[in-house]
Amino acid sequence: MTKQKIVSHIKQVPRTHLIVMSLCVVLLGFVSLLPSKEVAANRIQIELSAPAPAPTTATLNAEPQLANVTDPVKPEVQTSSNQNVQDITTDPEEASESWLRISVRSGDNLTTLFQKAGLGPNQMYPLLNDIKPSKALNSLKPGQQLEFLIDNGNLRKLRHVTSALTSTLFTRADEQWRFENVVREPEITHVYRGGSIDQSLFLAGEKAGLTQKKIMELAGIFGWDVDFALDIRQGDSFGVIYEERWLDGKKIGNGYIVAAEFTNQGKTFQAVRFTDSNDRADYFTPSGDSMRKAFLRTPVDFARISSRYNPNRKHPIFKTNRPHRGVDYAAPTGTPIKASGDGKVILAGRKGGYGKTVILQHGERYTTLYAHMSRIKPGMKRGKRVKQGETIGYVGSTGYATGPHLHYEFRVSGVHRNPLTVPLPQAKPLPKKEMASFRLQSQPLLAQLDTLRNTQLASAE
Ligand SMILES: [Zn+2]
Incomplete structure (x- = not known):
């Protein structure tokens, strides 16, 4: 197998332009073909670059584009800090103005910072006086910066840079200081990484250039369909398009995964991130079904299956032919047990050989049972509603249990099913009124995935 790295550039896409872009997603060029011995997974990296957006004035807000999005996956943001007092620098937006940039260090206060800028109290007090009722300049933290625009010894403007994306600008006009909060929007580019699995998703992901966090996010998206501990086989493959955030030519962090696919034992799953009209974002299949299921497959983390569903099993204690109508997960005493789906407690207490047990009812058809708990979570009682993932008790060995x-x-409808293989109902699909918008967002991304996977396959030959 040849090992290559292909980098190409595509114009990127504000969300409103996705439709247009979908019609002309073209690979503009293959920049390099670098054979590399140590890269076992094929690696394709596609950068999609956008024109730098202008800074916008708004209230202080760390994530301007995604602030209202309820999201299970936080983007990674790197913060950079400049260490020392720096030389006079030129601000790109005000090319004719020379700003003096001073980094806030521990122990600094406004007085010491003004001193470092060569300004006395007579320059500081009018400013403080004019902005007094506000909290502006109240919290100066190490790593932040103050930028001074000084004209003949007089302070004309001051900028308090609170993060890579946020600052407060103070200006003096008509003998009066005013200020505004400024939020910059990072330039968002899309990057593609893909690879095939030799040993583990983790190793293959690293070889493909994914961060640990992105690998976890990828596993989280497909974790409802693929058991990454048990189902992974050599030759399984993945492809992912995610955002990178840039400011002034510097990468400030990664954003969300916007589209991804995972092929497990010959079966391919695809997911697209979609933000609905209520600004809620989640991952959906190409046909608009949720990637989530109404049930978690496994109600305990970091557990090992110690006994499978088996209608003909010999019972370990009674040595008689006793069907095992559930799955056993060995885990240390005290490990939290999660409700596998939204539901209602119909039993919480001791139940014969089951020991301390919780039974949940989910809608009309489904019930789940959790036995041998060391402790039932306080507050679990008949009629209580629980959310998927909520802790309902803790692993133990009450009742008939060897460990x-x-x-x-x-x-399902009163009949025992194998928890490991029973088809799990999907969480709610998108409502019909969101489908048009969903197609507009998802189709270009799926097209990109197709293009990039095929490019990778072609280049591997
Ligand atoms: Zn059991």
Whole structure:
């Protein structure tokens, strides 16, 4: 297999332009073909660059574009800090003005910072007086910067840079200081990484250039369909398009995964991130179904399956032919047990050989049972509503149990089913009124995934 790295550039896409872009997603060029011995996974990197957006004035807000999005996956943001007092610098927006930039260090206050800028109290007090009722300049923190525009010994403007994206600008006009909060929007580019799995998703992801966090996010998106501990096989593959955030030519962090696919044992799953009309974002299949399921497959983290569903099993204690109508997960005593789906408690207490047990009812058809708990979470009682993922109790060995484990049962219309293989109902799909907008957002991204996967396959030959 040849190992290559292909970098090409495509114009990127504000969301409103996705439709147009979808019609002309073209690879503009292959910049380099670099054979590399140590890269086992094929790696394709596509950067999609956008024109730098102008800074916008708004209230202080760390994530201007995505602030209202309720999201399970936070973007990674790197913050950079300049260490020392720097030379006079030229601001790109005000090319004719020379700003003096001073970094805030521990122990600094406004007085010491003004002193470093060569300004006395007579320059500081009028400013403080005019902005007094506000909290502006109240919290100066190490790593932040103050930028001074000084004209003949007089302070004309002051900028308090609170983060890579946020600052407060103070200006003096008509003998009066005013200020505004300024939020800069980072330039968003899209990057593609893909690879195939030799040993683990983690290793393959690293080889493809994904951060640990992105690998976890990828696993989180497909974790409803693929058990990354048990189902992974050599030759499984993945592709992911995610955002990178840039400011003034410097990368300030990664953003969201916007589209991804995972092929497991020959079956391909695809997911697209979609932000609905209420500004809620989540991942959906190409047909608009949620990537989430109404049930978690496994109600305990970091557990090992110690006994599978088996209608003909010999019981470990009774040595008789006793069906095992659930799955056992061995885990240390005290490990939290999660409700596998939204539901209602119909039993919380001791139940014969099950020991301390919780049974949940989910809608009309489904019940789940969690047995041998060391402790039932306080407050769990008949009728209580629980959310998917909420802790309902803790692993133990009460009842007939040879060691600490969770015994988990899944029933559909009263009939026991194998929790590991029962088809799980999907969480709610997108409502019809969102579908048009969903297609506009998702189709170009899916087209990109197709293009990039095929480019990778072609280049691997
Ligand atoms: Zn069991």
